[in-house]
Amino acid sequence: MPPVRRFDWTNLGLRIASAAVLIPAALAAAWFGGWPYLVMIAIAVALLSIEWGGMSAPVAPTRVAAAVAAAVLVAVFVGYRGHLIAAWSAIPVMAVLAAVIARGVAERPADAAFGVLYLAPAALCLVWLRDTQQGVWWTMMLFATTWAADIGAFAVGSVLKGPRLWPRFSPNKTWSGFAGGLLAAMLAGSLMAALPFFQLNIYAAAGIGLTVGLATMAGDLWESALKRRFGVKDSGDLIPGHGGLLDRVDGLMFAVVVMAALRLANAWGWGS
Secondary structure, three states, rough: OOOOOOOOOHHHHHHHHHHHHHHHHHHHHHOOHHHHHHHHHHHHHHHHHHHHHHHHOOOOOHHHHHHHHHHHHHHHHHHHHHHHHHHHHHHHHHHHHHHHOOOOOOOOOOHHHHHHHHHHHHHHHHHHHHHHOHHHHHHHHHHHHHHHHHHHHHHHHHHOOOEEEEOOOOEEEEHHHHHHHHHHHHHHHHHHHHHOOOOOOOOHHHHHHHHHHHHHHHHHHHHHHHHHHHOOOOOOOOOOOOOOOHHHHHHHHHHHHHHHHHHHHHHOOOOO
């Protein structure tokens, strides 16, 4: 088996510059909440839908992208208005409608439905998480643990290398990077709990960091498998030095669903 491919350091500056723009924008939208946060989610859904259409239906990407975006945004806006049961109920219905719209233009119309099922839960959980008590801090914790998992996995994996994690779908990810990412996510969660105004004990926060870190890694590997299925290297080229938006938020999409479940458990008394 060939060794793990070395990271291309030539575009590191471009990657850092892109992150320097996107990260403050995401943090600012989450901090202020309200319509800026909703607009950020809506823009992200539109861009992710465009990338999904390009990957899953290259012959007619626009129609599939429009169907997926409209379906996801219906659930997001209904959830934002506080009708969460209706929003969750709308997801499978809108997924079926997206598949119907994609018939005749997509090789596999079911991929349009899967796009809705893939994007909508994460978007809806982002809306709900920010709207809970101390939701701004839970959302910041989500970002901190997810980004820490990504950075820790990259840094430790690049230095230590070693056996591959899942060579069939993601040949450059290693077990050392996996461990480094989990440790970084636990540390980020613990540091968030150290904030005096955040009502969460440090042991629960470390456990949340570990769990969210695992979800982040799973989301990254899942997207690698999807790209292999669709025969693409990147989901797009929207972000200079990074590829597509889906390449950047694949871990976050799994992580926010897990974080929302943990926040719900916390609301029932766990970890306070």
